[in-house]
């Protein structure tokens with residue numbers, strides 16, 4: 008019970024960190040003139056992969072807590088599962 012509670016708090020506290028890092032990567036890509044959004048087909052492929060992923064929690068990634076609709080649309084994002092990365096950053 009206590010460990011589940013602490014785990015939940017840690018997960019909630021981690022979301023602003025991962026969100027800030029994602030925003031940083033988007034701003035950095037924009038400043039460097041890189042692609043910000045992936046083409047529709049790439050996002051659809053990423054979403055299909057996430058839909059079949061056991062780590063998905065409804066519309067969010069269970070690892071980083073990001074909303075998958077946003078995460079999969081950004082070129083600077085990649086699957087955060089370090090032991091089994093299922094999709095990579097998009098280079099264009």
Ligand code: SF4
Pocket residue numbers: 056057060061062063064067068069070071085086087088093094
């Ligand atoms: S981003 Fe990776 S870990 Fe997260 S739900 Fe998608 S495939 Fe799973």
